[in-house]
Amino acid sequence: MTRERGSPYAPHADAEMAAMLDAIGVDDEEALFDIPEGVRFDDEFGIEPRSEQALRRELTALLAKNDDLTEFMGRGHYDHYVPSIVDSLSQRAEFITSYTQYQPEITQGFLQALFEYQSMLVELTGLPVANCSMYDAATALAEAARLADRVRQASGTRVLVPEFLRSGKRGVLDNYLAGAEMTVETYPMDDGNVDFDALTELVDDETAMVYAENPTVRGTIEERLSDIGDLAAENDALFCLGTDLVALALLEEPASVGADVVVGEAGVLGLPTAYGMGLGLFATREEYLRQVPGRLVGVSEDAADKRAYTLTLQTREQHIRRERATSNICTNQAWVALRAAIHLAWLGPSGLVDLAEDCVRDAATLAERLDALVGLQAPIHDRHHFREFVVHTDQPAAAIAEDLETEGYAVHVVGEHLLQVCITDANAHDADGLVAAFEEVL
């Protein structure tokens, strides 16, 4: 392969490569690596060159294969309207970079934005330490379990999670913990919420962490969080609470119900639901500061006594202490966190509460309207709901969902006779259409 003109990713010409190899005394760059034959790629990529115009035509045709459906789907990905200020500010050239803000002398603006993001999480959770993001809610949960393993005195390695848990979260958790020799077990749910008596039976001094969600994956509001917090504390287990930014505007502060770690999806704000991208929120107690995974932005003063931001406590990270790093995640979602922070700032405290109240009111109204239809019962759980709820269908749920698709609407099938419906400010104006579509297909 010739590099006479260099490449934007390896900008060295052959002559420069030769000079460097000569300086360190090796014949060719292969001598610098030891890559086993079995994992070497020795083939053509098979990518045909195309003009930009041809590529656009091809991709447009591919995208046209997607069904044009109005989604009432939730279960972890929530479509809130993203105000245009988020795009216009986050797409400023100063912010468009894939690089971590290592160099405070050139990234004060971005570092300040991330510090603001952390500060908003601190305010919403009541916990004094928040990192400036993980990949998504699933990795944040898995990192919380690893944190539990590091900070607890006792030797137990059991992690207890609710019976109703999104399979994606469970899969990431299982993967993470297989290497750490921790075990994941489920505890039963009772009418959508934690079956507290059953959980009490299961928690013991071998339990490293108890995980609960509020709202639950079925959209119900968990009512016994303080009891779960106390139960975990009595057994020297960490209490990890899964939630999200919008819900936190209305829910009791996680710190006051004994949460040691709060995880969840911060991408509910600032991020469209497309592509399944996430933004993991992670907040915890100050005593675990040096065990927190991911990046932290701290505020200090520069030589001229001016306020200055910097990535701090990096000695926990693998580029400084590989073997004893608190996490092997070395990337974060800085730009996405920036977008969430802009969205949050734009809403302001009262705007956020208004948005959250809509999530309660609209879900209750829609459930009531569906419940009035013959052949549907909604919600099936006799609880307060946030954004989403489960509907019982007399006919097979899968068939109804399929018929709804032909009417232009998408909902989740969660059981033989169960559908899950999610409503937010982004699709609330289509609620009439959804109800009409249900009437049509029942």
Next chain:
Amino acid sequence: MFEVPDDLRYMESHEWTTTDDVARIGITDFAQDELGDVVFVELPDEGDELTKDEEFGVVESIKAVSDLYAPISGTVVGVNEALFDQPELVNDDPYAEGWMLEVEPANEAEFDELLTAEEYREQTE
């Protein structure tokens, strides 16, 4: 010149220990100077067992993190808790106020395997 008290024994990795019945352990003047401002010290709990040459804790400065190695085997009977609030004591006074652990030695013969002050001085010159 760094201070290297004659009555202590040393490790190549810059820990010192007294040779008393309850030995005190810390890091040397040279080590604190190399590390720079110490901001955090992680130490074992009372009752924990140390094994000679194995890690017993971590000292973190503004520019580095170093593992601490046990000069001798034994049981931890004292931890300098002042360091948790004032880790800078390690810089200010590494042989006195900045001590880290008190250990009941499991095998006193291990003291003889450590460097003398003179040998340690040679290493750091």
